[in-house]
Amino acid sequence: MLKQLRPALVMIVIFTAITGLAYPLAMTGISGMLFPKQAEGSLIVENGTVIGSELIGQNFASEKYFHGRPSVTLGPDPADPSKSVVVPYNAANSMGSNLGPANPALIERVKTDLEKLKAENPGQPVPIDLVTTTGSGLDPDISPEGALFQLPRVAKARGVPEDKLRDLVSDLTQAPILGILGEPRVNVLALNRALDAMAK
Incomplete structure (x- = not known):
């Protein structure tokens, strides 16, 4: 049984390393070099502060x-964190209504x-x-x-x-x-x- 499991486990580790680590890191690095502003979120900076x-x-x-x-994104209710309220343009909770x-x-x-x-x-x-x-x-x-x-x-x-x-x-x-x-x-x-x- 170990003889059959070993190649499967090795392939899981190899493909996880390739598709889960190497590929995303390579794409992040390439995009950072070719499109630095976009890779950082197309941020707008004014007087040294991100606005x-x-x-x-x-x-x-x-x-x-x-x-x-109109934006109906949600966020935690300040009065009761177990509930949600509309917090317009909440980038942490991108969604429609x-x-x-x-x-x-x-x-x-x-x-x-x-x-x-x-x-x-x-x-x-x-x-x-x-x-x-x-x-x-x-x-x-x-x-x-x-x-x-x-x-x-x-x-x-x-x-x-x-x-x-x-x-x-x-x-x-x-x-x-x-x-x-x-x-x-x-x-x-x-x-x-x-x-x-x-x-x-």
Whole structure:
């Protein structure tokens, strides 16, 4: 019996070393050399401090900033750690809400967000990405329409002409990859950083 088990155990050890250690370490090293910024998480550093990532959205609540898509990622409830509460853009718990389209809680959340946005910019159609979440809950981008919808609020809060902000959104709009993959998009953190830089 040992004669049959020995080759199997040797193969397990060899393939574990190759596929579990050598290959991941080699790929990590190669990606670090070829794409150092991406391999480290596409971090954005300002004055020596990491302020975010190009790949993970942040929760901007102030009227002076453009807001991203809704995020329903969860985190521990500060009042009761055995329970979970919504913690927007919690990168440690990337997930969608898992609520089906007929779920009353989802319908109520979308309705509430929709009414709030309609009050913010009356008479304008609300872009779908401002009331729907993504599968990860961490999407850092919004559509150009989503950014333009928020122009009046941001312009009023900052005392900046809407045309100036419209140009900023246009400058920061990224085209689909290779012209065909995906949709035009605007990175919310990059847009808000440009806003702050404009105010200096």
